[in-house]
Amino acid sequence: MISxxxxxxxxxxxxxxDLNAGIGALQNLNNLGLNxxxxxxxxxxxxxxxxxxxxxxxxEIRIGRELAGKILIETxxxxxxxxxxxxxGDIVEVxxxxxxxxxxxxxxxxxxxxxxxxxVIRFAPLGDPIExxxxxxxxxxxxEEARSIEVKILEFGLNGYRSKKRWWTKG
Amino acid sequence: xxxxxxxxxxxxxxxxxxxxSLFNKLVGANQKVGNWSGVTVEKYEGATSHKxxxxxxxxxxxxxxxxxxxxxxxxxxxxxxDEKPDVVVNVIDATNLERNLxxxxxxxxxxxxxxxxxxxxxxxxxxKIIIDHNQLERLFxxxxxxxxxxxxxxxxxxxxxxxxxxxxxxxxxxxxxxxSAHLEYYIEKMVEIFLTDKELSAKYLPRWLAIKLLVNDxxxxxxxxxxxxxxxxxxxxxxxxxxxxxxxNTDTELMxxxxxxxxxxxxxxxxxxxxxxxxxxxxxxxxxxxINRITGLPIFALFMWLIFQxxxxxxxxxxxxxxxxxNHLSIYMSSVLPDGMTKSIIVDGIIAGxxxxxxxxxxxxxxxxxxxxxxxxxxxxxxxxxxxKVMHKFGLHGKSFIPMITGFGCSVPxxxxxxxxxxxxxxxxxxxxxxxxxxxAKFPVYVLIAGTFFEQSMAGNVLFGIYLFGVIIALISAKxxxxxxxxxxxxxxxxxxxxxRMPSVKTLLFQMWHKAAIYLRKAGTIILFAAVLIWFxxxxxxxxxxxxxxxxxxxxxxxxSEYDNNKRNELKEKLRVKELAExxxxxxxxxxxxxxEPLVSPLGLDWRLGISLxxxxxxxxxxxxxxxTIYSLGxxxxxSAALRERLLANPDYNQAVALSFMVFVLLYIPCFAASIVFxxxxxxxxxTFFYIFYTVAVAxxxxxxxxxISLFLLM
Ligand SMILES: Nc1nc2c(ncn2[C@@H]2O[C@H](COP(=O)(O)OP(=O)(O)OP(=O)(O)O)[C@@H](O)[C@H]2O)c(=O)[nH]1
Ligand SMILES: [Mg+2]
Numbered sequence: 001m002i003s004x005x006x007x008x009x010x011x012x013x014x015x016x017x018d019l020n021a022g023i024g025a026l027q028n029l030n031n032l033g034l035n036x037x038x039x040x041x042x043x044x045x046x047x048x049x050x051x052x053x054x055x056x057x058x059x060e061i062r063i064g065r066e067l068a069g070k071i072l073i074e075t076x077x078x079x080x081x082x083x084x085x086x087x088x089g090d091i092v093e094v095x096x097x098x099x100x101x102x103x104x105x106x107x108x109x110x111x112x113x114x115x116x117x118x119x120v121i122r123f124a125p126l127g128d129p130i131e132x133x134x135x136x137x138x139x140x141x142x143x144e145e146a147r148s149i150e151v152k153i154l155e156f157g158l159n160g161y162r163s164k165k166r167w168w169t170k171g
Numbered sequence: 172x173x174x175x176x177x178x179x180x181x182x183x184x185x186x187x188x189x190x191x192s193l194f195n196k197l198v199g200a201n202q203k204v205g206n207w208s209g210v211t212v213e214k215y216e217g218a219t220s221h222k223x224x225x226x227x228x229x230x231x232x233x234x235x236x237x238x239x240x241x242x243x244x245x246x247x248x249x250x251x252x253d254e255k256p257d258v259v260v261n262v263i264d265a266t267n268l269e270r271n272l273x274x275x276x277x278x279x280x281x282x283x284x285x286x287x288x289x290x291x292x293x294x295x296x297x298x299k300i301i302i303d304h305n306q307l308e309r310l311f312x313x314x315x316x317x318x319x320x321x322x323x324x325x326x327x328x329x330x331x332x333x334x335x336x337x338x339x340x341x342x343x344x345x346x347x348x349x350x351s352a353h354l355e356y357y358i359e360k361m362v363e364i365f366l367t368d369k370e371l372s373a374k375y376l377p378r379w380l381a382i383k384l385l386v387n388d389x390x391x392x393x394x395x396x397x398x399x400x401x402x403x404x405x406x407x408x409x410x411x412x413x414x415x416x417x418x419x420n421t422d423t424e425l426m427x428x429x430x431x432x433x434x435x436x437x438x439x440x441x442x443x444x445x446x447x448x449x450x451x452x453x454x455x456x457x458x459x460x461x462i463n464r465i466t467g468l469p470i471f472a473l474f475m476w477l478i479f480q481x482x483x484x485x486x487x488x489x490x491x492x493x494x495x496x497x498n499h500l501s502i503y504m505s506s507v508l509p510d511g512m513t514k515s516i517i518v519d520g521i522i523a524g525x526x527x528x529x530x531x532x533x534x535x536x537x538x539x540x541x542x543x544x545x546x547x548x549x550x551x552x553x554x555x556x557x558x559x560k561v562m563h564k565f566g567l568h569g570k571s572f573i574p575m576i577t578g579f580g581c582s583v584p585x586x587x588x589x590x591x592x593x594x595x596x597x598x599x600x601x602x603x604x605x606x607x608x609x610x611x612a613k614f615p616v617y618v619l620i621a622g623t624f625f626e627q628s629m630a631g632n633v634l635f636g637i638y639l640f641g642v643i644i645a646l647i648s649a650k651x652x653x654x655x656x657x658x659x660x661x662x663x664x665x666x667x668x669x670x671x672r673m674p675s676v677k678t679l680l681f682q683m684w685h686k687a688a689i690y691l692r693k694a695g696t697i698i699l700f701a702a703v704l705i706w707f708x709x710x711x712x713x714x715x716x717x718x719x720x721x722x723x724x725x726x727x728x729x730x731x732s733e734y735d736n737n738k739r740n741e742l743k744e745k746l747r748v749k750e751l752a753e754x755x756x757x758x759x760x761x762x763x764x765x766x767x768e769p770l771v772s773p774l775g776l777d778w779r780l781g782i783s784l785x786x787x788x789x790x791x792x793x794x795x796x797x798x799x800t801i802y803s804l805g806x807x808x809x810x811s812a813a814l815r816e817r818l819l820a821n822p823d824y825n826q827a828v829a830l831s832f833m834v835f836v837l838l839y840i841p842c843f844a845a846s847i848v849f850x851x852x853x854x855x856x857x858x859t860f861f862y863i864f865y866t867v868a869v870a871x872x873x874x875x876x877x878x879x880i881s882l883f884l885l886m
Binding site for chain 2 (some may be wrong): 105135138139155
């Protein structure tokens with residue numbers, strides 16, 4: 001399935017399939033010496049913040065998190081991330097709840113159990129908290145809390161990516 | 172009325188499912204309804220009669236489950252479990268069955284006489300959701316009644332069912348929710364042991380106790396751990412925990428909760444059909460504008476600004492009407508009452524004191540109407556969502572924002588609104604910073620002082636600056652308190668964003684009127700009382716010497732033939748004013764003022780301003796009226812040029828003094844009534860003392876700093 005570079009595990013090699021962004025981002029990618037179709041190996045991905053580090057042609061390249069989130073890659077294994085890592089539009093399934101204390105009870109009682117599907121609706125204007133749709137209601141929680149919920153990505157929100165055929169991509 | 176013909180009914184359900192709306196419809200009450208979770212924080216009761224029965228209805232705070240993790244949940248659970256109401260009406264948001272039915276399964280566990288009100292059925296129909304309630308009824312073993320409080324449907328049916336269930340005309344099917352064989356095995360085993368404890372099992376259902384122990388319920392643990400059966404129960408429990416971990420690689424709590432949700436999911440699959448049209452709902456549409464990444468913050472700021480703008484601009488005209496009404500009243504009273512003490516008390520004390528407060532009624536009403544609108548539509552929850560990150564930076568909770576905004580109107584409802592904060596340290600911190608949100612009653616003080624010492628064009632900015640200064644001090648205080656006394660963990664921010672709803676005009680107007688009534692009652696009680704008290708304190712004791720001296724002066728004036736009548740009256744008036752001023756210095760107020768002068772003189776304030784601050788503890792409106800009295804002009808209000816002239820004429824006063832005084836008024840303790848509410852909400856004397864100390868200390872320190880800096884800059 002198609003995934004994002006930011007979701008990848010360290011140590012895996014992946015092929016850059018496409019960019020879910022405008023021409024500016026492609027320019028940025030090219031400036032790093034990378035292009036669509038290249039195979040890269042992920043060396044370092046903190047999963048939280050800071051740039052990622054990849055290996056290409058036995059050279060180490062650092063990619064900003066912002067850009068890395070737009071790089072689409074192909075992967076076989078299911079993508080498991082914590083809920084603070086997701087992007088708007090993603091549809092995910094809860095796989096594990098690591099929260100502790102009151103918040104754990106509250107979330108479990110509200111239905112955040114294993115197997116439940118969430119849709120990422122939006123982030124607040126300042127980037128935190130996050131709003132997700134669970135069953136039929138909208139729930140907002142801080143990234144801090146979202147971090148302790150593990151989810152499997154079922155569908156990527158590509159910001160209308162599929163409908164847009166861009167003239168600058170080859171082929 | 173026959174005692175056993177009274178039916179005790181509890182309304183239980185998730186937050187924001189419409190319990191209070193149903194309560195209001197059932198018993199004809201007007202309790203507060205709002206479109207966000209946690210409006211009701213206390214249980215209250217009402218009564219109605221139906222088919223010859225008296226029905227006592229209890230509205231409970233909303234809960235997601237029967238656990239005891241927050242104060243309001245405890246209220247609900249204790250009532251349901253310990254008081255065992257005759258009938259429990261489980262109010263459900265039927266557009267949201269997955270979440271709402273979870274509590275229902277728990278109500279089944281405690282074997283409540285259950286009626287389920289499938290509320291918001293109008294929305295269910297709008298969304299073209301089809302619910303097979305007969306099948307749902309069979310699965311849950313509880314009567315399901317579609318209701319809509321907005322469309323007023325199903326209410327009678329709920330009443331009918333309550334009575335029928337009570338009389339036994341219809342029965343409860345009482346399905347029990349079966350868990351997996353693995354869990355049931357341990358539940359059965361524990362039940363067997365519990366049954367040997369007759370006393371305990373008579374009071375609580377053994378099955379419920381067993382289930383609760385499996386989910387680590389602390390309150391139930393406390394109930395049973397001192398019983399003699401505990402050792403045996405504990406053995407089974409430990410085994411269950413061990414085996415579950417070993418064989419299923421999970422824990423009993425998670426397993427049980429997952430099974431509950433799975434049961435509900437199965438039931439819904441069987442009974443609910445949703446139409447597939449994936450068209451964007453109105454709520455999605457509104458939200459994509461109101462809280463999107465780019466416009467979210469500006470719109471939030473705009474709304475807040477609008478509230479203030481409306482409060483002040485729309486309030487202006489009615490405020491002037493009330494003011495002139497009181498003026499007329501005062502002139503009329505002066506003309507009909509004979510000169511003397513009674514007249515002075517009524518005109519200078521009561522009318523001036525109470526009138527000064529009632530004048531702000533329009534502003535208060537507009538402010539609360541605006542807040543009720545934001546709450547009723549559902550924007551308030553969004554505002555908390557938008558601003559949470561900022562609040563979080565200062566150690567506050569997104570929900571603290573609602574009480575803080577309310578604090579601009581009046582601290583009393585603001586203090587009460589802190590109850591939606593579950594966490595004690597969040598709540599106390601918010602309570603402690605609310606006084607810094609400048610309340611409506613302080614407004615006249617700023618108008619008087621800023622208007623006197625600053626040019627017209629500057630006065631508005633000074634006013635805005637004062638409000639902003641308050642907010643900044645509030646945020647810094649929060650950070651300070653959170654990193655010292657209230658280091659404890661902050662409550663996690665988990666909040667539902669309800670769909671937008673249009674609040675009914677009746678609800679809005681009622682909420683506004685309710686607030687207005689409270690305000691007027693305050694004016695008619697505490698402020699009236701304080702006004703009379705201050706009148707006495709500034710008139711007594713009287714010095715006979717002073718009186719005699721001025722008596723002689725007046726006599727000499729009469730005898731002096733140099734003056735014509737006009738001149739004589741003018742001089743007489745001057746004498747009267749001077750006498751009043753001297754008498755005030757001699758009175759209790761004057762002595763107190765001189766007593767505290769050393770405390771306020773470092774802030775540039777003299778005894779007159781100092782005593783105004785003291786009387787302002789009763790109510791901030793009294794600050795202005797006290798100044799009026801002290802400056803020998805009994806019935807001065809903030810628009811009186813005379814008081815302004817007198818203030819300006821005083822060589823000791825300047826802009827630095829003015830700023831210092833306003834800052835002090837902004838920051839020190841709110842009125843007496845608010846302090847009582849603070850004590851009730853904080854619950855402990857130590858917080859109340861701290862609150863008094865902290866607000867006064869901050870006020871003093873900030874005044875000092877502002878005074879010194881502005882002396883340096885302005886002079
Ligand atoms: N469309 C519709 N809205 C309803 C209905 N009943 C209640 N509401 C709305 O739902 C919101 C919540 O109503 P409340 O009665 O305050 O809910 P509550 O269960 O008491 O909430 P808490 O006190 O917070 O637990 C309000 O905006 C009501 O106007 C209904 O039958 N239909
Ligand atoms: Mg309520």
